Amino acid sequence: MANVDFSNRDSFGSKFGVIAATAGSAVGLGNIWRFPYVAGESGGGAFVLIYLGFIFIIGVPVMLSEFTIGRRAKLNTFGAFKKLAPGKPWFLVGVMGLVAAFLILAFYSTIAGWTLEYIVKAFSNGFENQNTTVVFESFKSSTFRPIFWQITFMGLTAWIVLAGVKDGIEKYTKILMPLLFILIVVMCIRAVTLPGAAKGLEFLFKPDFSKITWNVVLEALGQAAFSLSIGMGALITYGSYIRKDNNLPVTAIQVSIADTLIAILAGVMIFPAVFALGMDPQAGPGLVFQVLPELFMKMPGGYYFSIVFFILLAVAALTSTVSLLEVVVAYFVEELRISRRKATIIGAISISLLGVLCTLSYSELKDFKIFGQTIFDAFDYVTANIFLPVGAFFIVIFLGWFLGKKVIADELSNEGALKMKFFGLFMFIIKYIAPIAIALVFLNSIGIIKF
Ligand code: PFF
Numbered sequence: 001m002a003n004v005d006f007s008n009r010d011s012f013g014s015k016f017g018v019i020a021a022t023a024g025s026a027v028g029l030g031n032i033w034r035f036p037y038v039a040g041e042s043g044g045g046a047f048v049l050i051y052l053g054f055i056f057i058i059g060v061p062v063m064l065s066e067f068t069i070g071r072r073a074k075l076n077t078f079g080a081f082k083k084l085a086p087g088k089p090w091f092l093v094g095v096m097g098l099v100a101a102f103l104i105l106a107f108y109s110t111i112a113g114w115t116l117e118y119i120v121k122a123f124s125n126g127f128e129n130q131n132t133t134v135v136f137e138s139f140k141s142s143t144f145r146p147i148f149w150q151i152t153f154m155g156l157t158a159w160i161v162l163a164g165v166k167d168g169i170e171k172y173t174k175i176l177m178p179l180l181f182i183l184i185v186v187m188c189i190r191a192v193t194l195p196g197a198a199k200g201l202e203f204l205f206k207p208d209f210s211k212i213t214w215n216v217v218l219e220a221l222g223q224a225a226f227s228l229s230i231g232m233g234a235l236i237t238y239g240s241y242i243r244k245d246n247n248l249p250v251t252a253i254q255v256s257i258a259d260t261l262i263a264i265l266a267g268v269m270i271f272p273a274v275f276a277l278g279m280d281p282q283a284g285p286g287l288v289f290q291v292l293p294e295l296f297m298k299m300p301g302g303y304y305f306s307i308v309f310f311i312l313l314a315v316a317a318l319t320s321t322v323s324l325l326e327v328v329v330a331y332f333v334e335e336l337r338i339s340r341r342k343a344t345i346i347g348a349i350s351i352s353l354l355g356v357l358c359t360l361s362y363s364e365l366k367d368f369k370i371f372g373q374t375i376f377d378a379f380d381y382v383t384a385n386i387f388l389p390v391g392a393f394f395i396v397i398f399l400g401w402f403l404g405k406k407v408i409a410d411e412l413s414n415e416g417a418l419k420m421k422f423f424g425l426f427m428f429i430i431k432y433i434a435p436i437a438i439a440l441v442f443l444n445s446i447g448i449i450k451f
Helices: 015-026 029-041 045-073 077-084 091-123 132-140 144-163 165-192 198-205 214-228 234-239 248-276 284-297 302-335 340-360 375-403 405-412 423-445
Strands: none
Touching: 015 165, 015 234, 015 248, 015 302, 029 045, 029 091, 029 214, 029 248, 029 284, 029 302, 045 077, 045 198, 045 214, 045 234, 045 248, 045 375, 045 405, 045 423, 077 091, 077 234, 077 302, 091 132, 091 144, 091 234, 091 284, 091 302, 091 340, 091 375, 132 144, 132 284, 144 302, 144 340, 165 248, 165 284, 165 302, 198 248, 214 248, 214 375, 214 423, 234 302, 248 284, 248 405, 284 302, 302 340, 340 375, 375 405, 375 423, 405 423
């Protein structure tokens, strides 16, 4: 089944469209919500440094590997492995990616739903004269509102995915991503000019290596993978929509730089404010939702800024949820042969059911624990720190040791049309450096080997 030619498949229309959609997938809650909270819990500067290292030695090569697989096969994640390695068990990497897409979207849509509530709060001046921590706690521990917003968010995601690649995904990301960037820069300026802000910058940039454990290193690897959307086939799927004349290495580098810049800027926006306002950097997943409203109240025009900011945050989340749902939909359509409409509806509903459990982790199910963690925390931890690094490991091994140099060279050079300056280096990284680094971090942090 997998070898059917879908020659009328949709594709991205322009170069900027490819960048916008891929950056749209990469830039999201991972940068603005997850990066600050994980960096805060993992001790700040040293974590950030390791994270940056992983972006460039593992992130960029894995992203490029996913593009290569996707554009070569022109199929969904599962189908791509089946087509490029017929009769071999590599399709299991695709299966793992599908499971990861389900799990990530389930908990991600909880937070995405929170952004919608915060848009409403921003409009109705809901932070004015309030303790933002109390406001946040009372919202997240209520039962129906967070579920309502989560399902609304999944509905929006499904609506864009239904519209297809060019007219849905590409059209919106092209306008909204640049706007988000500008707004974050403005907020950074406000944050760093608060009295007492310097401590926050120090926390973010001054490495204290005594804070480093193997678990922190794994968190940094997981965060790098999560933020770049690698390790589960989202970029294999998007790669399959990239046209043959696109320069894949340049796209991968540009997207990775944009993603990293936005994560760092989010840190610069959050931590000075955290310290200036006397909040706790280890507040966990609620960090951004407690700190930013305080920051807005301290800005001239904060009312308007807060509205625009939470709208853009929701949009950033939306362009990421779209890429997650697209992984599932492309699989349903191409492998199970159902219509795009049906696939989108079935995917969105089944993920929402799982997602509701994650949302309830903050209310009704807060005492229900899997290995000592709530359902939400378990999904968050397991996907970023296990599924994505393991997925990334197999993807580079597949490319480096299985697919063959000639195929990779053809794909990366657009059949010889482009000069490949760093091909040798790329092959060396995907064959040796990336897989060994991932394996070392992984095995050390779960305690199988001890360095
Ligand atoms: N990269 C997204 C973010 O940082 O918010 C999250 C994400 C999207 C992870 C798509 C994985 C994925 F396949």
